[in-house]
Each structure stands twice: as C-alpha cells, then as structure tokens.
Amino acid sequence: MxxxxxxxxxxxxxxxxxxxxxxxxxxxxxxxxxxxxxxxxxxxxxxxxxxxxxxxxxxxxxxxxxxxxxxxxxxxxxxxxxxxxxxxxxxxxxxxxxxxxxxxxxxxxxxxxxxxxxxRQENVTSTQMSVNKMEMKTIKQIPAVFGEVDVIRAVQLLPGVTSVGEGATGFNVRGGSVDHNLILLDEAPVYNASHLMGFFSVFNPDAVKDLKLYKGGIPAAYGGRLASLLDIRMKEGNTKKTQVSGGIGTIMTRLSVEGPIKKDKISYVVAARRSYIDVLAKPFLKKDLAKSRLFFYDLSGKINYKIDDKNTVFMSGYAGRDVMRFGSEFQFNWGNATGTLRWNHIFNQKLFANFTTYYSNYDYSLGVPSGTQKFKWVSNIVNHSAKADFNYYITPDNTFNFGASAIRYTFKPGKVTGGGESIFNSQQLPNQQALEYAIYGSDEYKASPRLSFHYGMRFSMFDYRGNKDTLYTYKTVKEGDEKAIDQKNLDYMDKYQSVKFYNNFEPRFSVNYSLDERTSLKASYNRTTQYIHLISNSTAATPIDVWTPSTNNLKPQIADQVALGLFKNLGEDDDYETSAEIYYKTMQNQIDYINGAELLLNRNLESQLLSGKGRAYGLELYVKKNTGKLTGWISYTLSRTERQVNGINNNEWYVSKFDRPHNVVVVGMYELNDKWSLSATFTYATGTPVTFPNSRYEFDGLIVAHNSNDSRNGDRIPAYHRLDLGATRKANISKKYQGELVFSVYNAYARRNPFSISLQQKINNDKDASPYITEAHRLSIFGSFIPSVTYNFKF
CATH class of the missing domain: 2.60.40.1120 (Carboxypeptidase-like, regulatory domain)
Structure with missing residues (x-):
C-alpha cells in the first residue's frame, strides 16, 4: 500500500x-x-x-x-x-x-x-468512448411494457447491451454477467435493480434526472465491477416553484412532488409509486387465495440545501420492495434501501470537492408461515461507505481528478428458522465481513487542438475478515467435481481477523485524435477488478441469488479491455451522430459451477465453484438522429463471449450463457403535430445458448436424457425479436395543468419468444415403439401482444 x-x-x-x-x-x-x-x-x-x-x-x-x-x-x-x-x-x-x-x-x-x-458535440470532442448518455425526456418517449417508462429497458436498447430474455433480472454488457454491472443511484450501489422478477426496474422515472452508461473507459474514480458502470442521478428538486406530477396506468400509479422549502436555497423532491395487480385480481380469486398479495412499491426522496456559494449539501434515499404471497401457503419478498449524504465544497476557483457517505442494503425473505412446512429464510448484503472526490482545474486544457474511498461489506448468506410443528431445523450460515479501499488519480489533458488524453491509475485493496468460525481450504480431487475439504489445513478465524488481503493496480487510458472538425478516432484501455461475486447457476439471475466476497478460496475477478472507435457527426447542426467501435476483453477468475451444484444454504459453497478465464470481442455500429420531427437511433452489435474452465466442456472454450452474436435495435420517435407523437422500437437478438442432451438411456423403465460428451452451451433457443408501438396525445386542461394520454402496444405482432426450452417425457401411444417419448416444451413469458394506456399529469 x-x-x-x-x-x-x-x-x-x-x-x-x-x-x-x-x-x-x-x-x-x-x-x-x-x-x-x-x-x-x-x-x-x-x-x-x-x-x-x-x-x-x-x-x-x-x-x-x-x-x-x-x-x-x-x-x-x-x-x-x-x-x-x-x-x-x-x-x-x-x-x-x-x-x-x-x-x-x-x-x-x-x-x-x-x-x-x-x-462540436461531446461525442466527438471528448476522450470518453464506449459511453451512452440518456435523458429522461428521451426515455419517456420509448414504448414500454404495460405503458410504464423503465430505465433498465431503455438501457437494453443501447449497442453492446443485452439481456437473456423477458422476465430476466438485470442486463449484460459486452459479454459480462449481471453482477459485472455497477449500478449507482446517487452514488449508492443497487444490488437488485428489478421489480416483479425483471419486468420493471426500481427507478421511478419521475425521480430520475439522467443516466450515463460506461461500457469501457470507466473513469478511475469508479471500480469494483468488470463490465460497466450505470450512473443514475436523481432530481434535485425544483428550487423555483412547487410542482406535482404523476401517472395512472394499467398496473400502477405514480406521484411526485417537488418544490422549494426556501426559494433558490433549499429544495426537495419526493416520488412514490405502487402496483395494484393484486387489487385488480382479488375479485377473481378463490377464497383460499383471498389473502394473496402480488405488488411492488418504491419511495424516493431528496433534499438539496445550498448553504452558500461554496457549499451545497444533498441528502437522498430510496426504499422499495416486492411482495408475493399466495394464500397462506407461501410468501416471498425482496427489496433495496439506500441512503446518500453528499457535500459539495469549492475550496477555491480551481478546486472542487465532493464528499460522500452512503448506506445500501439488499435483502430477501421467503417461507411458509404455518403448518408442518413452516420456515422462514432471510438473507442480505449491507454496505457502508465514505469517499472523497476532487476536481482540480489546472488550465482549460488540463483537469486533474483524484480521491479515495472505503467500503465495509456485511454478507448474511442465509438464515432459516423453523419452529412449532415444522419439519425444518433452524440453521444459519456464518456472516462474512470485508473491507474494500481505493485511491485514484487521473488527468485529462488536451495536448493540441487535435490530440487529447485521459489517463489515470486506480489502486484497490480488499481485506476479507473472519467471523469466529472454521477457516476451510479446498483441494481438487478431479477437475469438474466437487472439491474436497483439506483436513490438514483447517484453521480458526477470530472475529474481524484479516484472513486474506488482495490488492490490484487498475490503469485507465484513453486518447482522442480529431481527423477533422466533425470526425475523431478514439482508443482506450482499462483494467477493472471485482472483489464480490453473485452466485447463480440459472440463465437469469433471481432475487434469491447469493452475494459472496473474495476469500482465501475465491479469487477476485479481473478484466482487461481495449477498444478502438471512429466517431463522426453529420449535418450543419450535428443532426446525425455515428460511431463504430471494436473491443476485445479478457477476463480472469471467472466463476462457473460443477454439474448439479448446490448453491443455496451450503456451508461449503466454495467446493461447488470452478474458476476459469473468459474473453469477449465485438463490433458496435450506431447511428442516431438528433434533430427534426423524426428522431431516434439504429444500432447493430456483432459479438462473441466465451469461457474456458477446466472440468467443463472437456476443458475447451465454450460460449457463455450471455452470448448473443447478433443484436439489432431500431428506435424511432416522430412528432406528428402539436398534439400527437408516435414511437416504435424493434429488437432482434440471436437466441441464448443452452445445453441439450445428445443421447438417452433407460433406467427402471424410464428414458433418461443424457449429454454423453459433457458439452456446455452447444445449442441455442430460437432467435428473439419484438416490435413495440406507442402514441402520445397531449391533453392539457390549462397552461398550469398539463396532461397526456400514452397508448402503447408491447409485442405488437404477438411473437411467442422462448425464454427457455425444457425436455419432458410423455407416454408413447405407439405400442411397437419405446413406451416413452421425449418432447421439447417452450416457455414464453409473453405469448401475445399487450396493449396499455397511461394518463400522465403535471401541474
């Protein structure tokens, strides 16, 4: 250090x-x-x-x-x-x-x-590349499922960004998994950004000001994830007048209030929303399901206090939860809570500082409330952090940024309580503690009118701490099989004892060379390190997946990415933005799982994990129209992402479950007249990889499907494509009271996109053949088009 x-x-x-x-x-x-x-x-x-x-x-x-x-x-x-x-x-x-x-x-x-x-536009002049910024006014024009504006679904329309399908939590960037994305809400990390199993994000559009997605060239001020940074900023509150806005939709209602507590001095914003699927469904439920619940809610708030010309304080928070209860048989809920306190201070004309402390908590609970099956299972991850960031403006051509941060992690992987007549015994996995530190410095320098650089270094440290428990080490018996406990090297950890310490240098570099006034060539390199891991062996991450730290058995993940891009604007007013980027990324210590891995409530979870390497590379083409009645963008991504893990796929490279070689997005928005505006999106993506059996054998009269050569992800489900349509009609009652009706059709031509394909046995009526046959069954989240209407208002 x-x-x-x-x-x-x-x-x-x-x-x-x-x-x-x-x-x-x-x-x-x-x-x-x-x-x-x-x-x-x-x-x-x-x-x-x-x-x-x-x-x-x-x-x-x-x-x-x-x-x-x-x-x-x-x-x-x-x-x-x-x-x-x-x-x-x-x-x-x-x-x-x-x-x-x-x-x-x-x-x-x-x-x-x-x-x-x-x-010239910043996309040409800036040294940043692999970055997309989206304004909320653009996001609100995009057709959405059930007519509800959604930040994460808008992000999935950007080049290089995919998901594994409808109903999937999170998104994937340039071949990374869901946990490779750092999602920040006013600097606080959000660990599960999805409501209703991935159909909606936790970010209320009435509370969000803008967002920026970094797919590469991540600033040195940020770290902790391999693939991307999604930086979401909340509104600061109207300092001029009180304003109320909201919407009433097909499945949820929103309300936001903002205004000055003291004009031009102190302002606030409060935004809330709740779905009412359970309320609409209640009249149709049987008596034994009358107490069922299926809804989500979130509440966002922020206060902005300008103390004087040199000091401003911001305090913001978020709380949201999903609740599922099916009669008295089963209940499940999960949610996030964050709180951020920031102080902006201007030391002098050249030195600007921001001091931040935040709290983040993601937890889930599931169980059966009564009877012999009674149990309750809870788990969560908690962060406390403090950081300081400084901007030093040396000259118009030279800005230096530096700072430091510290994060305390508390992992509670699982606690199960039974009680009464329950057949389940109470058990608790030991909690885990860790500390992460980082210091960084970076400089943005314009060497000449044509050439500029942005270079820096981040140094990160991770300290895995003990918790009065046995310290296990594992040894490989056979590649691809469960690891065995190394009985000769068992040890004991005291509480907060430093068990394993990691540190890594993370260089960042980007360069911009202007070919002419509207054209530039950019290149970047960055190394990122990730010390915490999401343990999930499903194609789509779920709310009950477990976060775990790097330990003496589990190394941090490391990625190195290089990218080269050509950026060009067309038209007198930069009417069109165009770009072409190629990238290549290598990854170390990628996690995969043994066949039949037991990941939940497993005290020896690390014995189920395998580690290998990965690579991802691709081409991203992007054309965006900024002006005129017709605006929007078209993007095409050609990519490949692969893994190589000893013990899987005969130790050979295989495509990862996030690999989607072809991805096409078309987004169009058209201002028809003063009253009406139209919008449409079309998406196409190669089907996700899947492992199918290539043989079968008979056991006790049953036909068992089998993968004889131990291949991984050798097949694909059919391609995904979808058309969404939207129309908005202004319905202003007066100059002060503004309203609009938003009509949308999701999946307009009723495509039954497969989320997964499973194999099931069926009795064969042909007596001369095998008594059983195997059939493939397709699971589609949406099997038809979904019309919706929403009324939005503002006064």
Missing part, C-alpha cells in the same frame, strides 16, 4: 505547488450551470470560449471552472435541448458566474443568437 500512496501524494503535491506557480498571470472563471425553470444542475453542459476556439464542460454536479489569461472574452453557454447564451466577460480577477438556461421552446431575452459555428 505504501508505494501507491506515495505515488499519488507526490503527484498531488506537484500539481498543487509547481503548476499554479507557472500560471500566476491567469485568472479563473467558475460557477454552476442550471435549468432556468427548476434550478436543476446541468451535467456535461458546454462552456465555449470563442477566442480560444475551445472550452470546458460541467462536472456531474453542474460545476465548471476555466482558467484564462486576463482579458475580454465572448463565452457561449450551451446544453442540448436548451437555448444557448453568449455573454462578453472581462476577466481582471477570479470571477464566479453561475448561468441558467431556458428550454429552446422558451426563448429568454438574454439569449444572443450567433451565426458562428457551434462547438
């Missing part, structure tokens, strides 16, 4: 003391950019200095800083979908200047319309 700490501190001291001394004749312009209608900060807004033919952008909190020689400048502030504002600013000393922009439909008197060419 000593060397990387010294390296980072040395770099910081150099930047703080040497570089400022070389720029004493310069002054700094800084401030925030916000939405004029509600005071929301603008993330990634542009500040363009005409005289320099360049500028900067705001950070994730809407703050900007740019250091210039003393003088007079024409500065243009702009943000997509808003009217630009150009002002002449004379800089004789450091100046703080915050800007508010109005939407394009509401021209403000201060706006100066200029004939100068616009600054």
């Amino acid at each position: 000593k060397n990387p700490v010294c390296w980072l501190l040395g770099l910081c001291l150099t930047l703080f003391f040497i570089i400022p001394s070389q720029a004493q004749e310069k002054v700094t312009l800084s401030g925030y950019m916000k939405d004029a209608s509600n005071g929301e900060s603008m993330v990634g807004a542009s500040i363009y200095v005409k005289e320099l033919k360049g500028g900067t952008t705001t950070n994730v909190y809407g703050f900007y800083s740019i250091t210039l020689p003393k003088g007079t400048y024409n500065i243009t502030y702009s943000y997509v979908g808003y009217s630009s504002k150009t002002e002449q600013v004379t800089l004789n000393a450091n100046l703080t200047k915050s800007i508010e922009l109005g939407a394009e439909s509401t021209q403000m008197q201060e706006v100066v319309v200029s004939a100068e060419r616009k600054e």
Whole structure:
C-alpha cells in the first residue's frame, strides 16, 4: 500500500505547488450551470470560449471552472435541448458566474443568437468512448411494457447491451454477467435493480434526472465491477416553484412532488409509486387465495440545501420492495434501501470537492408461515461507505481528478428458522465481513487542438475478515467435481481477523485524435477488478441469488479491455451522430459451477465453484438522429463471449450463457403535430445458448436424457425479436395543468419468444415403439401482444 500512496501524494503535491506557480498571470472563471425553470444542475453542459476556439464542460454536479489569461472574452453557454447564451466577460480577477438556461421552446431575452459555428458535440470532442448518455425526456418517449417508462429497458436498447430474455433480472454488457454491472443511484450501489422478477426496474422515472452508461473507459474514480458502470442521478428538486406530477396506468400509479422549502436555497423532491395487480385480481380469486398479495412499491426522496456559494449539501434515499404471497401457503419478498449524504465544497476557483457517505442494503425473505412446512429464510448484503472526490482545474486544457474511498461489506448468506410443528431445523450460515479501499488519480489533458488524453491509475485493496468460525481450504480431487475439504489445513478465524488481503493496480487510458472538425478516432484501455461475486447457476439471475466476497478460496475477478472507435457527426447542426467501435476483453477468475451444484444454504459453497478465464470481442455500429420531427437511433452489435474452465466442456472454450452474436435495435420517435407523437422500437437478438442432451438411456423403465460428451452451451433457443408501438396525445386542461394520454402496444405482432426450452417425457401411444417419448416444451413469458394506456399529469 505504501508505494501507491506515495505515488499519488507526490503527484498531488506537484500539481498543487509547481503548476499554479507557472500560471500566476491567469485568472479563473467558475460557477454552476442550471435549468432556468427548476434550478436543476446541468451535467456535461458546454462552456465555449470563442477566442480560444475551445472550452470546458460541467462536472456531474453542474460545476465548471476555466482558467484564462486576463482579458475580454465572448463565452457561449450551451446544453442540448436548451437555448444557448453568449455573454462578453472581462476577466481582471477570479470571477464566479453561475448561468441558467431556458428550454429552446422558451426563448429568454438574454439569449444572443450567433451565426458562428457551434462547438462540436461531446461525442466527438471528448476522450470518453464506449459511453451512452440518456435523458429522461428521451426515455419517456420509448414504448414500454404495460405503458410504464423503465430505465433498465431503455438501457437494453443501447449497442453492446443485452439481456437473456423477458422476465430476466438485470442486463449484460459486452459479454459480462449481471453482477459485472455497477449500478449507482446517487452514488449508492443497487444490488437488485428489478421489480416483479425483471419486468420493471426500481427507478421511478419521475425521480430520475439522467443516466450515463460506461461500457469501457470507466473513469478511475469508479471500480469494483468488470463490465460497466450505470450512473443514475436523481432530481434535485425544483428550487423555483412547487410542482406535482404523476401517472395512472394499467398496473400502477405514480406521484411526485417537488418544490422549494426556501426559494433558490433549499429544495426537495419526493416520488412514490405502487402496483395494484393484486387489487385488480382479488375479485377473481378463490377464497383460499383471498389473502394473496402480488405488488411492488418504491419511495424516493431528496433534499438539496445550498448553504452558500461554496457549499451545497444533498441528502437522498430510496426504499422499495416486492411482495408475493399466495394464500397462506407461501410468501416471498425482496427489496433495496439506500441512503446518500453528499457535500459539495469549492475550496477555491480551481478546486472542487465532493464528499460522500452512503448506506445500501439488499435483502430477501421467503417461507411458509404455518403448518408442518413452516420456515422462514432471510438473507442480505449491507454496505457502508465514505469517499472523497476532487476536481482540480489546472488550465482549460488540463483537469486533474483524484480521491479515495472505503467500503465495509456485511454478507448474511442465509438464515432459516423453523419452529412449532415444522419439519425444518433452524440453521444459519456464518456472516462474512470485508473491507474494500481505493485511491485514484487521473488527468485529462488536451495536448493540441487535435490530440487529447485521459489517463489515470486506480489502486484497490480488499481485506476479507473472519467471523469466529472454521477457516476451510479446498483441494481438487478431479477437475469438474466437487472439491474436497483439506483436513490438514483447517484453521480458526477470530472475529474481524484479516484472513486474506488482495490488492490490484487498475490503469485507465484513453486518447482522442480529431481527423477533422466533425470526425475523431478514439482508443482506450482499462483494467477493472471485482472483489464480490453473485452466485447463480440459472440463465437469469433471481432475487434469491447469493452475494459472496473474495476469500482465501475465491479469487477476485479481473478484466482487461481495449477498444478502438471512429466517431463522426453529420449535418450543419450535428443532426446525425455515428460511431463504430471494436473491443476485445479478457477476463480472469471467472466463476462457473460443477454439474448439479448446490448453491443455496451450503456451508461449503466454495467446493461447488470452478474458476476459469473468459474473453469477449465485438463490433458496435450506431447511428442516431438528433434533430427534426423524426428522431431516434439504429444500432447493430456483432459479438462473441466465451469461457474456458477446466472440468467443463472437456476443458475447451465454450460460449457463455450471455452470448448473443447478433443484436439489432431500431428506435424511432416522430412528432406528428402539436398534439400527437408516435414511437416504435424493434429488437432482434440471436437466441441464448443452452445445453441439450445428445443421447438417452433407460433406467427402471424410464428414458433418461443424457449429454454423453459433457458439452456446455452447444445449442441455442430460437432467435428473439419484438416490435413495440406507442402514441402520445397531449391533453392539457390549462397552461398550469398539463396532461397526456400514452397508448402503447408491447409485442405488437404477438411473437411467442422462448425464454427457455425444457425436455419432458410423455407416454408413447405407439405400442411397437419405446413406451416413452421425449418432447421439447417452450416457455414464453409473453405469448401475445399487450396493449396499455397511461394518463400522465403535471401541474
């Protein structure tokens, strides 16, 4: 740990003391950019200095800083979908200047319309690649199942992103599994982002401001997952006026309230929603099922307090739960809870800091409430964390970011209680503790008008702690079989004793070379390390899957990814964005399972796990239309993801269960007139891999299907494709009360997409043949089209 700490501190001291001394004749312009209608900060807004033919952008909190020689400048502030504002600013000393922009439909008197060419879009100028940003106004236009806007389903329409099918929890990015994605809600991790077994996400669209998905080139400030970072930011609350919005849909109702507690000083937002499938179904249930429940709810809230020009405090939280109860026979619930406290502090014109502490808890419970089958099973994972992030704006062409973080993990893999007449005995797996630390530093540097770099280093550490229990080690008896306990090396762990310590350097690098004003070539490399693992041997992760830390037997996963991309915008106003990216990723210590693995409530879970390597590579093509009545995008992904684990598939490479070589997405939105807008999406994906038997044998008169050559994922289910349609009609009652009716049809041509295919035996009526025959049965989550209507309102 000593060397990387010294390296980072040395770099910081150099930047703080040497570089400022070389720029004493310069002054700094800084401030925030916000939405004029509600005071929301603008993330990634542009500040363009005409005289320099360049500028900067705001950070994730809407703050900007740019250091210039003393003088007079024409500065243009702009943000997509808003009217630009150009002002002449004379800089004789450091100046703080915050800007508010109005939407394009509401021209403000201060706006100066200029004939100068616009600054190029960030997708061309930025060093970032493999990144997609989505605004909520775009997401809300996309047709959705049951008419409910959904963040995760919108993410699945981006290139390089897939899922294993309808009803599947989470998403897969560039060949990674579900747990390879770090999903953050206001900096707090969300471990299960799905409601109703994957049909909806936990993110209420009325509470979300925007999101950004990193598929590669992940900033050094983030780590802990292999494949992607989904950064979701909640609204900060309207600082100008109180506003109420919501919707009444086919299966759920939403309500959101936001406004100022003290105008332009303190604001809040509270958003809630609940499904009512159980309420609608109750009149049709039999008496023994009258007490059944099937619903989910979530509640989001945030307070934003601007103490003064240099200090702002944010406090946000989320709580959500799914509840399933079938009469008095079975009950099941799961949910997330997060809480985040952040403090933004401006030390000076050049140094911006954000201090964060958060809490995250994911838990589930299932069981039978009474009788001889009575039991209750609970499990959860809890995080407590603190982190500090700093942005140091050296010059307009050089920004240095650095920081540190610490996370405490508590894993409670399972506790079962019986009681009374129950046939089940109470048992509890030992809890597990771990600590994860990280320090990082990165620099974004524009070497010339054509060439810019973003490079950095993250150093992560993971400390697996004991819990007054036996410390097991395992040895391989035969590759692919259950591992045996190494009786000679049994040990005992004291509580909080450091059992196994891991550390890894995680370099990050990206470069942008501009071929011309609207074309750039980018390349990136990043290494990521993941110290916690989701244990699931099903194709789609489920709410009862178990999270476990890296231990003395289970090594952290490591991935190295390189990518190369060509980015080009077309049209006078960058009407079209186009990109082509290729990537190659290698993965170490990938988890797979022995045949017939017992993963639930297994004290010796690690004996069921196998470890190997993986690789993923592909091509992503993307065309997006930004302007005009017709907007949308088309993407095509050609990819392959494979694993090689000794003991599986005869030790040869095999495609992973997330492999979908061809993936096509078409999204279109059309403004028909002032009242009506139309939308449609079409998706096509190669069927997911599956293992089918290639032979059979007879046992006690039964025909048993068998895979004779021990192959893995050698077959596929049929391809997946679906068309969704949507139409929105504005139904405003007055200028203050706005309403709209949203009509949608999910799976418009009633495609019976298979989620899985199972083999079942059936009696053969042909007396001259085998007494049993084997039939393949297809399970489709949706076997028909699903129409829906939702009424949204705002006042």
